[in-house]
Amino acid sequence: MDLLNTLVDKGLRRELPTREEALAVLATSDDDLLDVVAAAGKVRRQWFGRRVKLNYLVNLKSGLCPEDCSYCSQRLGSKAGILKYTWLKPDEASKAAAAGVAGGAKRVCLVASGRGPTDRDVDRVSKTIEAIKEQNEGVEVCACLGLLSEGQAGRLREAGADAYNHNLNTSEETYGAITTTHTYADRVETVQQAQAAGLSACSGLIAGMGESDKDLVDVVFALRDLDPDSVPVNFLIPFEGTPLAKEWNLTPQRCLRILAMVRFVCPDVEVRLAGGREVHLRSMQPLALHLVNSIFLGDYLTSEGQAGQADLDMIADAGFEVEGAGTTTLPRHRADALTGGGCGSQATAPEQAGGCGSHEASGGGGCGSHGGGGGCGPCGGHAAVAGGEESAPVTETVGAPAAPAGGPARTDLVAVRRRGAGTDLAPNA
Numbered sequence: 001m002d003l004l005n006t007l008v009d010k011g012l013r014r015e016l017p018t019r020e021e022a023l024a025v026l027a028t029s030d031d032d033l034l035d036v037v038a039a040a041g042k043v044r045r046q047w048f049g050r051r052v053k054l055n056y057l058v059n060l061k062s063g064l065c066p067e068d069c070s071y072c073s074q075r076l077g078s079k080a081g082i083l084k085y086t087w088l089k090p091d092e093a094s095k096a097a098a099a100g101v102a103g104g105a106k107r108v109c110l111v112a113s114g115r116g117p118t119d120r121d122v123d124r125v126s127k128t129i130e131a132i133k134e135q136n137e138g139v140e141v142c143a144c145l146g147l148l149s150e151g152q153a154g155r156l157r158e159a160g161a162d163a164y165n166h167n168l169n170t171s172e173e174t175y176g177a178i179t180t181t182h183t184y185a186d187r188v189e190t191v192q193q194a195q196a197a198g199l200s201a202c203s204g205l206i207a208g209m210g211e212s213d214k215d216l217v218d219v220v221f222a223l224r225d226l227d228p229d230s231v232p233v234n235f236l237i238p239f240e241g242t243p244l245a246k247e248w249n250l251t252p253q254r255c256l257r258i259l260a261m262v263r264f265v266c267p268d269v270e271v272r273l274a275g276g277r278e279v280h281l282r283s284m285q286p287l288a289l290h291l292v293n294s295i296f297l298g299d300y301l302t303s304e305g306q307a308g309q310a311d312l313d314m315i316a317d318a319g320f321e322v323e324g325a326g327t328t329t330l331p332r333h334r335a336d337a338l339t340g341g342g343c344g345s346q347a348t349a350p351e352q353a354g355g356c357g358s359h360e361a362s363g364g365g366g367c368g369s370h371g372g373g374g375g376c377g378p379c380g381g382h383a384a385v386a387g388g389e390e391s392a393p394v395t396e397t398v399g400a401p402a403a404p405a406g407g408p409a410r411t412d413l414v415a416v417r418r419r420g421a422g423t424d425l426a427p428n429a
Contacts, residue, residue, distance in 0.1 A: 001032065004039035011043030011267035016224065019217055025261040026213045030253050040260035041290035047268045047331045048293035051323040052315050053107070055142075055272065055294060056100025056429060058421055059301045060128065061087050061112040067146075067181045070243040071169075071206055071236055073302045073416075074113045076181070079241030082302040085422045087112070087124055090131035096421035097132045097139070099429040103308045104322045105297050106329070107140040108132060109165065115182065116147035116190075126159030133160050138325050142202060147182060148190045153197035164194035165202040167232065170211055171218035178209060191226055200338055201228040204274065207258050208236035208250040216258060220265045229330055229338060230294065231266050233259055235276030237303050237414055250276075252284040259291040268331045270294050278306050279414055286318040294329070298429040304415040308429040 003024050010017055028036050063084030065074045073080035088096070097108040110125060110132075117125065122145075129141050142163035143156050153164060168187055169175070175184035187203075195201045203226060205219045223231055235255055238245050255277075262271055272294035273285075281288055289295075298308040305311075315322060328335050420427035 001035060001039075004035060007264045008039050008042050011040075011264055012046050014268050017264050019221065022217045022220065022261050022265055023213055025264060026216065026257050028257060033253055033256060036260045037256060037287055037290050040263040043263055043267045044271075044291060044293060048270075048329075050320045051293060051327065051329075052289060052320045053270065053272075053294040053323045053329050054100075054103070054105040054297045054311075055107045055109055056097065056103070056105035056297050057109050057111060057300055058088075058093055058096045058100075059111050060093055060125070060421075061085070061114065062302065062422060063113060065113040065115070067115055067179065069169075069179045069181075071178065071209055073237075073239040073242060075242065078239075080239040080302070080416070082239075082416055083422065087121075088128075088421055090124075090128040092421065093128045094131040094135050096427060098136060099420075099427045100297055100308075101136045101139055103297050103429045104312065105139075105429075106323060106325055107142055107163070108136075109142045109144055109296075111144040111165075111301055112146070114146050116149065117145040117152060119149075119152070121145065122152050122155050126155065129156070129160045142200075146190075147186055148193050150193075153193045153199055157197045157199050161199060163200035163202050163229070164191075164197075165232070166190045166194070167204045167206070167234070168219055168222060168226075169204075169206045170209060171215040172222065173218065174211060174215050188222075188226065191228065200230070201226070202230040202232065203228040204230075204232035204234065204272070205262075206234040206236055206275075207255070208238075208247060208276070208280070209244055210247050210249060216261070217265075220262055224265050228269065229334060230270035230272055231262060232272040232274040232294075233262055233292070234274045235280040237276045237279055239303075239414070250280045252281050255280050256284065256287060256291065259288055263291050268334060270329055272296070275300050275303070286314055289315065289318050289320050293323075298427060299417050299420055302417055304417050304428065 003021060007017055007021060025036060063074045063082055065072065066076050068076045072078070073082050093110065100108060110128060112121070125143055125145060132139065132141055140162040141160060142165055143161050144165040156164065166187055168184065170178055172184045191201050191203045203223055205223070207216060235250055236244060236247055238247050259271070259273065271292045273288050273292040274296060277285055277288065295311065296305065297311050299305045312322065323329060330338065419425035
């Protein structure tokens with residue numbers, strides 16, 4: 001297929017495809033799907049070899065968000081049965097992070113619901129970052145706290161944060177239909193503040209909210225213009241009790257085409273497969289590893305993921321390897337730009353010998369969960385409910401009756417998280 005040959009050539013040269021080419025990827029047929037995956041896989045291997053970076057979410061503060069992001073289970077007015085709790089103490093967050101690091105995670109993503117942090121909140125998170133780094137040598141920390149005020153990004157950097165996540169989520173044209181309590185421009189400004197402070201920027205999108213192909217291409221090209229180091233791709237988890245509960249629009253094939261399009265537009269950027277992969281890709285998750293070079297390990301913010309060991313087995317069975325702590329995630333030209341010329345750790349993969357390297361989180365910078373006005377994301381989260389509710393070992397199934405094209409919705413896979421930080425139950429890492 002001429003289109004795919006052209007896109008591979010461009011990707012290997014780090015040349016941006018046209019919008020028409022990106023739209024054409026989304027319009028390919030199921031008959032061409034494996035060709036699309038193989039083509040984007042060549043670009044992925046050029047810049048990241050067969051390595052998969054693991055990231056781990058720690059939900060510092062869950063629920064009760066004043067923002068009205070339609071996709072988010074933690075939003076204002078949400079009826080989703082998630083657990084709610086206020087700030088974890090630094091030692092609690094460090095203990096939670098250690099579970100992910102023990103499972104192979106290189107990056108810990110610290111997320112808090114809300115519009116954005118107060119200066120006191122930044123102090124709290126700074127102490128948490130210090131505690132995590134003291135207990136876990138070499139781990140990367142990404143903060144995802146919502147809209148930043150002047151000077152806050154710099155304070156997080158001084159405290160040891162490596163990255164900051166704030167997703168654009170959808171196109172500027174349709175953003176107002178998803179959220180009204182803040183603007184698309186607010187989100188762009190926060191990403192730029194993080195970059196200006198020397199933090200690795202992480203910013204991505206949520207697919208499956210009823211957007212058009214044009215919306216998807218628009219937000220990915222906007223992300224390319226922002227030039228984050230990592231781009232998390234979330235697939236909407238339609239939580240019962242949120243305005244988008246009935247938006248079951250995705251098939252595994254559609255998800256793979258979206259991931260391939262993102263890889264072609266962002267060839268040398270860490271592309272992270274984030275919230276919703278288990279629900280929408282299901283048994284086709286291993287194919288996605290040919291397109292992305294980063295995933296979250298275990299659970300999300302308010303929803304369950306598959307078991308951490310299942311993630312590790314999937315990576316090995318598909319012929320990939322977990323990226324080691326001594327490897328830089330990003331290709332060398334990006335890593336050098338981020339550090340002002342420092343190379344960081346030398347990568348050992350042969351693909352990197354010629355100038356590629358690697359690094360990360362919702363990486364390069366941050367979380368891959370669906371982001372709210374604050375740090376809340378569309379992924380899931382959990383914890384003991386504020387006000388004394390006791391966390392239970394039971395899994396609550398939520399979902400919507402509507403069915404996506406291609407078959408009935410697997411609502412049995414959408415489960416509220418009831419374990420990990422903020423509960424008495426061990427994390428799924």
